[in-house]
Amino acid sequence: xxxxxxxxxxxxxxxxxxxxxxAEKYHGEFCWQVFSESSDPLWRYQLGIYExxxxxxxxxxxxxxxxxxxxxxxxxxxxxxxSIKLTLVSAxxxxxxEVWAETFAAKLDPSTLHGTWNALTLEFVDGEDFTDHIHxxxxxxxxxx
Numbered sequence: 001x002x003x004x005x006x007x008x009x010x011x012x013x014x015x016x017x018x019x020x021x022x023a024e025k026y027h028g029e030f031c032w033q034v035f036s037e038s039s040d041p042l043w044r045y046q047l048g049i050y051e052x053x054x055x056x057x058x059x060x061x062x063x064x065x066x067x068x069x070x071x072x073x074x075x076x077x078x079x080x081x082x083s084i085k086l087t088l089v090s091a092x093x094x095x096x097x098e099v100w101a102e103t104f105a106a107k108l109d110p111s112t113l114h115g116t117w118n119a120l121t122l123e124f125v126d127g128e129d130f131t132d133h134i135h136x137x138x139x140x141x142x143x144x145x
Contacts, residue, residue, distance in 0.1 A: 025051045029061070031145040034117065036138045045073060045088065046145055055079065063090045075104075083115070084108040098125045106140050113142040 027049040034042045047061035057077040062070040075088035086108055091101040100123040108115035121134040 023053055024058075027051060027057075029145050030113070031143050032113075032140050033143045034138065034140050036136070039139070042136075042138070044143070047073065047075075047088075049077075059086075059088065063088075068092075068094060077108075079110070082110070084110050084113070086115075096126060098123050100124070108140070115140055 029046065029048050031047075032045045034044065036042055043066065044064045045061065046064065047059040050058045050060070052058055055078075059073075059075045059077065061073055063073040064070050071090050071092035073088050073090040075086065077084050077086040084107070086104075086106040088104040088106075089102070090104070091099075093099045100121060102119055102121040104117060104119040106115050106117035116137070117140045118135070118137045121136070123132045123134065124130075125132070
């Protein structure tokens, strides 16, 4: 009986340690409008932000390109000096049109969550023999969801 009780207490203790090691805090949903270098609105991100142990931020959500609708997007962010570095990855298959993948990197001001960005995109259009690569940059602004 003592052995079973000891195993039960040990299992409970291990479960508590495991649960705490995966602790996270949900900070809510945040939205950003992405603008070109000439200030034209391009697309929007809508992301849930989770703070993991050690201050790491995980972001999960969608990117909305307008006429093409939403695509899955995810990434992470870290505090570096007096800024936040944000990296997002998005990809999708638009049936009969193209498949694309994008890596988006932004540097944000922690007080406004506005900043600048660069993105590298690969696109393969159905029926063509090459993959197009695109580099874009501009500004990004926090907006109401």
